[in-house]
Amino acid sequence: MTAVAATEPRRMRASLTLSVGIVLVGLHVVVALLTLVWTPYDPAGMAGGRLEGPSLAHWAGTDRLGRDLFTQIMIGSRIALTVGAGAVGIGALIGVTLGILAAFATRFLDDVLAAAFDILIAFPTLLLAMLVVAATDSASLFSAILALGLAISAIVGRLTRILAKRVLEMDYITAARTAGTSWAGIVFIHLLPNIWPTLLVNFALQFGLAVIAEASLSYLGLGAPPPNASWGRLLQEAQGTVYTAPFGAIAPGLALVTLVIGMNMLADGLRDIGDPTRRRSR
Amino acid sequence: MSLISVENVDFAYARDQQVLDGVSFSVRSGTNVGLVGESGSGKSTILKLLLGLARPSSGAIRFEGETFDARDRTFMRRYRQSVQAVFQDPYSSLDPRQKVEDIVAEPLRSLRIPGDHKRAIRAALHDVGLPEDAVSRYPHEFSGGQRQRIAIARAIVARPKLILADEAVSALDLSTRIRIVELLKTLSDAMTILLVSHDLGVVAALCEEIIILERGKIVESGKTRDILAAPQHPYTRKLLASVPRMPA
Amino acid sequence: MSAVLEIENLSVRSGETLLVSNLDLTIGENARVGLIGESGSGKSLTALAATGLLPPGLTATGSVVLDGTEVIGARDADLVPLRGSAVATVFQEPLTALDPLMRMGSQIYQPVLRRRRRAGEPAARADIEAEVRRLLERVALPDPDRIANAYPFEVSGGQRQRVAIAMALACHPKLLIADEPTTALDVTTQAEVLDLMAGLVREEGMALLFIGHDLPVVARIVDDVTVMRRGEVVERGPVGTVLARPEHDYTRTLVAAADAFDRALGAAR
Incomplete structure (x- = not known):
């Protein structure tokens, strides 16, 4: 009763959130795809004077080597989306699988997995990245994705385990078992649909954090090496000239913020329309 | 022949925690049985075993006549099809993300029962007194009593022989409770009900036979009418005296 | 006879939705009143509005005078002392009504301390502990010292509800509100707790507002009933009259349901 009155404005807000999220993320996706076939200037070549401000020719100005910043930010979108999707993909696959396994497992295996998640979460991502670089013999975009993916898998694993345990206690799981539903059926028909919305929101959050973390790794030489124009590296490069050419820091910063916010809004909106109990009834 | 028989069953969670102590009873086809006990009586454990x-x-x-064996797949399939359950809490027992048709269809799908599922679902919903358009709605759109009807539809859709009802009406309001008891009574023309409950009034209204359980032991069992009229065991008497009655 | 609780024209709204509408209810000193209704009838909201504890988002209009103080529109700070002295509430689920991480003796200690300070009675540790012990004995708990030292999860549901009642008694309230206090309990425990409450209300000279949906349970402990449906009062009167000659259709349905179960139990008494 109480909820009904509040449902309509909430639903409108949800669809607004979703629309803005789709627009922001969609913009980055379109730009990233575009860079595969076309960029305004050669990303590695001189395109104008050094540290020029924004102009019609160079929307975001140029860097200290005279390269077009807007071109680099566009390519940064591609890198950011690759890192985010790759890291969250790896993290989700490992984390959700192990989390569900832990929720179903015997006491001993559950304890072992829970401890493993906690240790991995406490482990500094930086150290993890260094270990991955050592193991793969080179610092690359891939090693950064793998390291971030592993770090995310622990967070996702722990969350999945808790969510899954809560669902497994519900009577509808017992009802499913007495109806003859197999364990696989219970996971795919009942468990995943009920924990998915919460996981999705977490994935979006992790996506944003992964984009930011990749920037730090790049700066330390543990991520994508130059000439890959990650936004993090652009920010670092602009640091020294932030007083003389502030736009060099503002532009990649804006790109980063729009993607992260867009991702969060997308997830929030999806969660609200995906949950039948939040939909308006009758 | 009895539908189900429990023969001299003991159960303990740990060595010093005996929950069931030599419990024996049987349920005959066509005779509803009420298993009555309070918390700690072991009635939930019996249900878990069943x-x-x-x-x-x-x-x-x-x-x-066949011994229950969870590892015997052919037996379990036959058992699951013949024995279905209704639970106490109509909120927790329905998956909030499934439409009513998917909820009710679950036994048919999971047990791969042949036939026209859509028709079976419509028939089950009709039997429990829900409108046909309920199929495409979600559980939260229904009241507690209606949700319990959905749960009952799921239990009867595969046309089982026995329904295990775990406090199936205890969470419902009084006037809803009587309607669901009447529904179960009607359904029991075609199937048998084993009702596990602490509520003697509900058991008296639905079950021809009654089993009184106290701390893991059966203290009295027999025809409901006889036991209500002349309870033998002191615990049965205490239980009966505790039931709130309408002022005369 | 002066009234402990006087509700006039009370309405509770959530946004545009009317949850309780134009309710009148008066409880005199030592009166025992039952509020009957099903879930969603507004009976629990009425009790919350009476103590000024409506959840945020709900607004009450009309007048609720609790022991001479107007509750509606009052600042929460003015209601706090009232909740301790004029009214105490016992809820359905004692497991959530008690603090799980606090020994039960300590949970009773606090209200006793507050009441003694307010009344200017000696509030030394020994005095209070003695009263806590007396209260636990008062609610017929066996081995009060063990219970006082135990945490809520360590005792049975019936014992927890007795502790919750002892907490309510600690305030010496003029009105005891019991919101479905026996619904979560076993049948035999329910009978014991009902008898205990009936005795305490009489002996302590409290008024009682007993909220429930189970007709025979409510009938066992009150003298007058008010029947609510969808936020409105549909019938009221002495228990005997309402149960024997229900006027409203809805009351008739309720009485018929209760009678049906009662008949099934037969002559066994």
Whole structure:
């Protein structure tokens, strides 16, 4: 009763959130795809004077080597989306699988997995990245994705385990078992649909954090090496000239913020329309 | 022949925690049985054993003469099809993300029962007194009593022989409770009900036979009418005296 | 006879939705009144509005005078002392009504301390502990010292509800509100707790507002009933009259349901 009155404005807000999220993320996706076939200037070549401000020719100005910043930010979108999707993909696959396994497992295996998640979460991502670089013999975009993916898998694993345990206690799981539903059926028909919305929101959050973390790794030489124009590296490069050419820091910063916010809004909106109990009834 | 028989069953969670102590009873086809006890009586454990969610420490459970064995897949399939359950909490027992048709269809799908599922679902919903357009709605759109009807539709859709009802009306308001009891009474023309409950009034209204359980032991059992009229065991008397009655 | 609780024209709204509408209810000193209704009838909201504890988002209009103080529109700070002295509430689920991480003796200690300070009675540790012990004995708990030292999860549901009642008694309230206090309990425990409450209300000279949906349970402990449906009062009167000659259709349905179960139990008494 109480909820009904509040449902309509909430639903409108949800669809607004979703629309803005789709627009922001969609913009980055379109730009990233575009860079595969076309960029305004050669990303590695001189395109104008050094540290020029924004102009019609160079929307975001140029860097200290005279390269077009807007071109680099566009390519940064591609890198950011690759890192985010790759890291969250790896993290989700490992984390959700192990989390569900832990929720179903015997006491001993559950304890072992829970401890493993906690240790991995406490482990500094930086150290993890260094270990991955050592193991793969080179610092690359891939090693950064793998390291971030592993770090995310622990967070996702722990969350999945808790969510899954809560669902497994519900009577509808017992009802499913007495109806003859197999364990696989219970996971795919009942468990995943009920924990998915919460996981999705977490994935979006992790996506944003992964984009930011990749920037730090790049700066330390543990991520994508130059000439890959990650936004993090652009920010670092602009640091020294932030007083003389502030736009060099503002532009990649804006790109980063729009993607992260867009991702969060997308997830929030999806969660609200995906949950039948939040939909308006009758 | 009895539908289900529990023979000298013991159950303990740990060595010093005996929950069931030599419990024996049987349910005959066509005779509803009420298993009455309070918290700690072991009635929920008996239900768990009958649902195949736990195994007795000793003793046996037989279904139509065949010994219950969770590892025997052919037996379990037949058992699941013949024995369905209704739970106490109509909120927790329905998956909030499934439409009513998917909820009700679950036994048909999981047990791969042949036939026209859509028709079976419509028939089950009709039997429990829900409108046909309920199929495409979600559980939260229904009241507690209607949700319990959905749960009952799921239990009867595969046309089982026995329904295990775990406090199936205890969470409902009084006037809803009587309607669901009447519904179960009607359904029991075609199937048998084993009702596990602490509520003697509900058991008296639905079950021809009654079993009184106290701390893991059966203290009295027999025809409901006889036991209500002349309870023998002191615990049965105490239980009966505790039931709030309408002022005369 | 002066009234402990006087509700006039009370309405509770959530946004545009009317949850309780134009309710009148008066409880005199030592009166025992039952509020009957099903879930969603507004009976629990009425009790919350009476103590000024409506959840945020709900607004009450009309007048609720609790022991001479107008509750509606009052600042929460003015209601706090009232909740301790004029009214105490016992809820359905004692497991959530008690603090799980606090020994039960300590949970009774606090209200006793507050009441003694307010009344200017000696509030030394020994005095209070003695009263806590007396209260636990008062609610017929066996081995009060063990219970006082135990945490809520360590005792049975019936014992927890007795502790919750002892907490309510600690305030010496003029009105005891019991919101479905026996619904979560076993049948035999329910009978014991009902008898205990009936005795305490009489002996302590409290008024009682007993909220429930189970007709025979409510009938066992009150003298007058008010029947609510969808936020409105549909019938009221002495228990005997309402149960024997229900006027409203809805009351008739309720009485018929209760009678049906009662008949099934037969002559056994």
